[in-house]
Amino acid sequence: MILFVGGLVPRLTDARKELRRTQIAEAAVRCFSRNGLERTSIADISAESGLSTGSIYAHYRNKADLVRAAAREMLHRRADTIGGYAAADVPPGPDELLARLTAAIDPVHARVGVQTWSEATTDPAVRDIVVDATDRMRAMLHDCVTAWLVKVENHEPAPARERAAAIAHRIMALYQAELLYTALRTPTGESQ
Template identity: 40%
Template sequence: MPRVTEAHRDARRAQIRAAALRAFTAKGYQRASISDVVAESGLSAGAIYGHYEGKRALFAAVAEEVLSRRGTELEAAARDGVPPSPVEVLTLLMGGMTRDIQDNRVIVQLWAESTVDDMIHDVVQEVVSAIQGVLHGALRAWYATRPDLCAGDPDAAAELLLPVMLGLAQGYLVQRAMLDDFDPDRYLRSAAAVLPR
């Protein structure tokens, strides 16, 4: 019997994560089941459980993948030696989230469920912690280039702005999911008017 390569396993896990994201988006986290992921992926339940122990682990893997892309995008944005400004960070994050999760309702559903379901709460905490890490790193790098705005302490300045940035990102996702007339460009212009430049 031929050996399964790590590249093949990675490709199969990516296939499963993409199918899970489609299932979660279509039905919401609570209503989507592993059977829905099976249907979306064309794989067997055994193939899915061979890589992920259940829906929670699968959600965590999907969230981690989406977030790792954001970190990569922020690193790429700073390759010319100029870190992105706070509004550029917000724009990159929201643009990437919109590409990866075209229907933000699944995110809002997860946040709501996290208030009543301890298991989902733990997963959401992990995801938010990862987002905070990405945001803090990006903000710290930008403030390090702007000592006039941070009194020589880029870490403290990044820490101070972090909850505001997280709130702006959450507000963008909630409004995009709930408001029929949401204008993402206007939202980002408004954010640019209040964030440090």
């Protein structure tokens, strides 16, 4: 506990800490989208979030840590969506799955995603994040396509898993192409 004039100030609860981390990560994503990863400073994120620089450093070690948090947050959003599709009584087929994913693309997230891919070509820590996020999303797509092949197309599970791998790979590639297209066609500061 920290001593404060007139008494003790309670520590942040775990839930409050997580909300603060999310607030900071969302501010970072907005800054990254507007200014680019390289040109965004912790001071920019501080101003965007309304929090002190010290508060940001209390939650994140550095900007790279914020990039990782932003990548994880975007992946979690996709994971929840894709997981729901796979668990449905009638999972969407590959074309419908891709259509749903591309319809949900946020231009801000698309710009940050493309910038993160660029950073991944020169920064091993960012490359690890991008490769992990891509592999995890492809695995989720694989699960969803497998569920569709088994539940809708009536394939046996083992052959369905094998066939789903190539389909999931193509869906992932087309989704990434759509992210790039969205990032390039939507001017900074505008939404889709």
